[in-house]
Amino acid sequence: MTRIRIVVVVGARPQFIKSAPLIQELLSHRHRFRLTLVHSGQHYDPEMSTIFFSELKLPAPALNLRVGSGSHAYQTATIMLRLERFLRESQPDVVIAPGDTNTTLATALTGAKLAYQVAHLEAGLRSGDMDMPEEINRRLTDHCSTLLFAPTRTALANLAREGLAKDTWLTGDTMVDAMQRVMPTVKRREQKLLERMDLDDQDYVLVTLHRPSNVDNKDRLRQIIRNLERMRKVKLVFPMHPRTRKKLRNLKTNIKQNRFGICFVPPQGYVETLGLLRNAKCLLTDSGGMQKEAFLLRIPCVTLRSTTEWPETLVARANRLILDPRKIPTTVAIAKSMNLALKPPKTPFGDGTASQKIRKILERRVTVREPH
Ligand code: UD1
Numbered sequence: 001m002t003r004i005r006i007v008v009v010v011g012a013r014p015q016f017i018k019s020a021p022l023i024q025e026l027l028s029h030r031h032r033f034r035l036t037l038v039h040s041g042q043h044y045d046p047e048m049s050t051i052f053f054s055e056l057k058l059p060a061p062a063l064n065l066r067v068g069s070g071s072h073a074y075q076t077a078t079i080m081l082r083l084e085r086f087l088r089e090s091q092p093d094v095v096i097a098p099g100d101t102n103t104t105l106a107t108a109l110t111g112a113k114l115a116y117q118v119a120h121l122e123a124g125l126r127s128g129d130m131d132m133p134e135e136i137n138r139r140l141t142d143h144c145s146t147l148l149f150a151p152t153r154t155a156l157a158n159l160a161r162e163g164l165a166k167d168t169w170l171t172g173d174t175m176v177d178a179m180q181r182v183m184p185t186v187k188r189r190e191q192k193l194l195e196r197m198d199l200d201d202q203d204y205v206l207v208t209l210h211r212p213s214n215v216d217n218k219d220r221l222r223q224i225i226r227n228l229e230r231m232r233k234v235k236l237v238f239p240m241h242p243r244t245r246k247k248l249r250n251l252k253t254n255i256k257q258n259r260f261g262i263c264f265v266p267p268q269g270y271v272e273t274l275g276l277l278r279n280a281k282c283l284l285t286d287s288g289g290m291q292k293e294a295f296l297l298r299i300p301c302v303t304l305r306s307t308t309e310w311p312e313t314l315v316a317r318a319n320r321l322i323l324d325p326r327k328i329p330t331t332v333a334i335a336k337s338m339n340l341a342l343k344p345p346k347t348p349f350g351d352g353t354a355s356q357k358i359r360k361i362l363e364r365r366v367t368v369r370e371p372h
Pocket of ligand 1: 012013014042043044045046048049069070100101102103133134210241242243246
């Protein structure tokens with residue numbers, strides 16, 4: 001039987017996580033698929049990249065495009081140029097673009113322009129906020145992909161509303177698959193992690209902030225930090241994304257000190273992050289993926305944004321959106337009262353078999369091109 005040649009392109013932290021279960025699934029069906037993994041190099045620090053490859057047991061990428069940091073146009077265009085060369089040589093039957101980063105958009109555009117089949121993993125998410133670079137990436141990626149894998153019913157409906165109803169599939173979310181697989185390791189390691197960080201179960205709030213809308217504006221970032229400092233009675237654990245670290249240094253915030261009960265730590269791996277989240281009393285974040293992880297772990301979430309691409313977390317009243325940093329202390333204080341009635345696996349995000357469903361659809365829907 002002729003194998004389907006698949007190129008999966010990843011490059012940023014959330015992409016490693018959401019692609020991992022699908023990559024494992026494809027690797028365990030080697031007789032049907034020939035998989036090539038490409039890393040764009042968008043994230044390059046070991047703590048933003050390498051650690052995820054080992055924790056998620058991802059194979060080493062066949063190629064690293066080494067794009068590094070730069071403007072959106074630079075990253076997108078450079079990935080496109082380098083990827084185009086590789087795709088022309090490798091002639092895959094389908095290119096997979098996961099998520100909503102600049103790497104995602106560059107991958108989908110390059111694949112589509114070469115007239116390859118392009119599959120978007122995590123299709124149909126919409127925040128409705130075109131000021132978010134990810135929203136632009138998602139919309140454009142969906143519109144130039146030929147296979148659309150939607151994680152939720154809402155995402156599927158969003159696609160239909162934009163006239164994208166052909167080859168769209170409700171698969172569930174591969175991040176549920178990823179979380180289920182790593183959970184035994186999380187549970188095994190979390191006690192040591194809490195001891196190492198001098199934390200007790202439920203005695204701290206986990207904070208992650210990295211969106212340009214929160215950290216790129218000096219005044220807003222200053223206001224956020226000031227309001228975190230106001231919560232003196234609450235211990236805050238703040239793993240810092242490199243973007244946030246850089247911006248805080250520009251503000252001359254002393255990120256080594258723990259003066260106001262804020263414990264700044266480096267970016268954590270996947271296992272550590274889930275361990276910290278599972279034991280937190282609340283999550284304060286602007287991340288997309290972590291809103292959903294908090295929901296699945298039944299941890300109340302406060303999101304420092306005006307929109308979310310995961311409205312299901314709002315419907316279940318497990319997540320609250322706030323834009324004004326002055327509202328942080330009071331919202332975090334009442335977060336415990338949030339309704340967290342929905343329990344996995346009755347969540348709207350699937351039951352942990354998304355990667356299996358996607359693999360089966362790929363087997364049916366991808367046309368193998370000649371000659372090999
Ligand atoms: C990217 C994604 C975002 C995702 C996030 C997860 C886009 C538009 N955004 O944002 O959707 O939520 O990844 O982390 O694609 N940097 C380092 N080391 C690294 C990577 C980045 O120091 O390994 C620094 C650089 O100074 C860079 C900045 O972080 O300028 C931002 O990195 P970039 O990849 O451009 O975007 P993210 O903010 O990480």
